[in-house]
Structures are given as structure tokens and as C-alpha cells.
Amino acid sequence: MAQATDKLTRRPVLSRFPRLHVRLQATTGRSLLPVLLLLLLVILWEVIVKVRGISVIILPAPSVVFQRLLEEPGYFFIENGLITLYEAVAGFALGAAVAIALASVMVHSSLVERTAFPLAVLVKATPIVVIAPLLVIWFGYGPMPKIIMASLICFFPILVNTIVGLRSVDATSLEFFHSLAASKWEIFRQLRIPHSLPYVLASFKTAASLSVIGAVVAEWAGAGRGLGRVVFIKAANLDQAAVFAGVFVLAAMGILLTAIVGWLEKRLLYWHESVLVG
Numbered sequence: 001m002a003q004a005t006d007k008l009t010r011r012p013v014l015s016r017f018p019r020l021h022v023r024l025q026a027t028t029g030r031s032l033l034p035v036l037l038l039l040l041l042v043i044l045w046e047v048i049v050k051v052r053g054i055s056v057i058i059l060p061a062p063s064v065v066f067q068r069l070l071e072e073p074g075y076f077f078i079e080n081g082l083i084t085l086y087e088a089v090a091g092f093a094l095g096a097a098v099a100i101a102l103a104s105v106m107v108h109s110s111l112v113e114r115t116a117f118p119l120a121v122l123v124k125a126t127p128i129v130v131i132a133p134l135l136v137i138w139f140g141y142g143p144m145p146k147i148i149m150a151s152l153i154c155f156f157p158i159l160v161n162t163i164v165g166l167r168s169v170d171a172t173s174l175e176f177f178h179s180l181a182a183s184k185w186e187i188f189r190q191l192r193i194p195h196s197l198p199y200v201l202a203s204f205k206t207a208a209s210l211s212v213i214g215a216v217v218a219e220w221a222g223a224g225r226g227l228g229r230v231v232f233i234k235a236a237n238l239d240q241a242a243v244f245a246g247v248f249v250l251a252a253m254g255i256l257l258t259a260i261v262g263w264l265e266k267r268l269l270y271w272h273e274s275v276l277v278g
Contacts (some may be wrong), residue, residue: 091150103162161203165196
């Protein structure tokens with residue numbers, strides 16, 4: 001009787017949230033293979049280092065790197081990690097805001113596009129390693145040059161994708177809006193923006209990880225704190241365990257930002273085929 005009652009009480013719990021159950025299964029299935037592959041690579045790395053007796057100065061084992069992270073979590077995650085994360089997120093936000101605003105103007109003005117787009121290409125073509133020392137000289141050792149560097153590296157992919165997205169409006173839909181005597185603002189707000197979201201959010205996925213790279217490169221040029229500075233100093237001191245620990249935190253930071261953009265994409269594009277198929 002107790003078993004029957006237990007079964008009766010358990011069944012409604014499973015049937016009460018069928019969609020949640022399916023989502024958990026789908027999420028677990030998508031995440032399991034990458035996690036298993038990563039775990040396999042870490043184990044292989046550990047075995048190669050141990051079997052070949054590679055010096056910790058050349059290539060530390062993952063166990064040594066993780067031990068270093070556990071010994072100084074505040075140093076890597078809070079004292080320096082949060083600074084780099086702030087610079088990357090602020091730079092991403094600044095670059096995205098400028099790129100989307102400029103793309104919106106370019107779509108409606110060929111003169112602005114012919115004038116500004118070559119300059120955007122020039123910024124893209126200029127090596128960021130050359131720009132970083134100049135930004136430090138101009139703006140000092142604070143967070144501002146890192147934010148600007150992160151925004152510069154995010155700017156171009158978001159700009160190009162936004163222009164393509166705003167122009168990828170179905171001709172039939174555009175003719176329908178014109179037949180209703182819709183204004184340019186109404187067409188832009190109700191037609192162009194929704195159609196551009198898949199392109200813009202796709203560029204966000206790329207730019208999210210690039211923003212971390214921009215912040216780190218700027219920290220190499222000159223900074224008091226930050227994971228880029230940690231990696232630079234520790235590499236000079238041949239402390240490879242700390243170098244790899246910093247790299248692992250930076251990689252986790254890039255994955256986190258990309259995952260946040262992916263979550264935002266699913267919330268905003270629940271109607272789009274790219275999300276429905278995925």
C-alpha cells in the first residue's frame with residue numbers, strides 16, 4: 001500500500017512539468033558531449049605530462065593548475081578576474097551601442113555609409129596590439145583604455161551584421177508597409193528591427209568573447225590589476241601554473257558571456273527558425 005501511494009504521489013510531479021522535463025533532457029544532452037570531450041582532453045593532458053615527465057616550467061599538469069586556483073581563488077577570481085570582466089562587459093556594451101547606432105544611420109543614408117564605413121574598416125584592419133599602448137598613454141592605467149580597446153574589437157562585427165540585418169527585410173513585407181503609408185520610423189521599429197535581431201545577436205556571440213581578448217591585450221600594455229596583467233607578470237617570472245590558471249579563468253569568462261548571449265537569444269528569438277531548430 002505504501003509503494004502504491006508512493007507511486008501515485010510521484011507521478012503527478014513528473015507529469016506536472018512536462019515541458020521543463022523535456023528542456024532539462026535537451027540541455028543535458030547538448031552539454032554532455034562537450035563536457036565529456038573537455039574532460040577527456042584534461043585527462044590526456046595530465047597523463048602526457050606525468051608520463052613524459054615534462055617540467056612544470058614548460059607545461060604544468062592540470063592538477064597543478066587547479067591546485068593553484070584553489071590556493072588563491074580570491075586573487076584570480078575577485079581581485080583580478082572581476083576587473084577584467086568589468087572592462088570586457090563595459091567595452092562590449094559601448095562597442096555594441098555605437099555600432100548599432102551607426103548601422104541604423106547608414107541604412108537610411110548612403111552618404112554616411114560611404115563616409116563612415118571605410119573608417120570602420122580602417123579600425124578593423126589596424127592591429128590592436130599597436131593601438132593598446134597609445135590608449136594607455138592617452139587615458140592612463142585605469143579601466144578606460146581597456147574598455148575602449150574591448151569596444152574597438154567588438155565594434156566591426158556588430159556593425160556589419162547589424163547593417164545586413166536591417167537590410168534583410170522581405171520585399172513583400174516592405175511593400176505592405178508602404179501600402180499602409182507607414183513612416184520610416186514605423187518601418188524601422190516594426191519591421192527592420194525584428195528582422196535584424198538574429199543577425200545582431202549572432203554578432204553578439206562573437207563579440208562577447210572578443211571583448212575579453214581586447215581587455216586582456218590592453219592590460220598587457222599597462223595595468224595595475226587584471227588577469228591580463230597577471231598572465232603577463234607570471235609568464236615573465238616563469239610561473240606557468242599561475243599563467244594557465246589565469247588563462248582558464250579567462251576562458252571561463254568568455255564561455256560565460258557567450259552563454260548569456262545565447263540565453264538572451266532564446267528569450268528574444270523564440271519565434272525564429274534558428275532557435276526553433278536548435
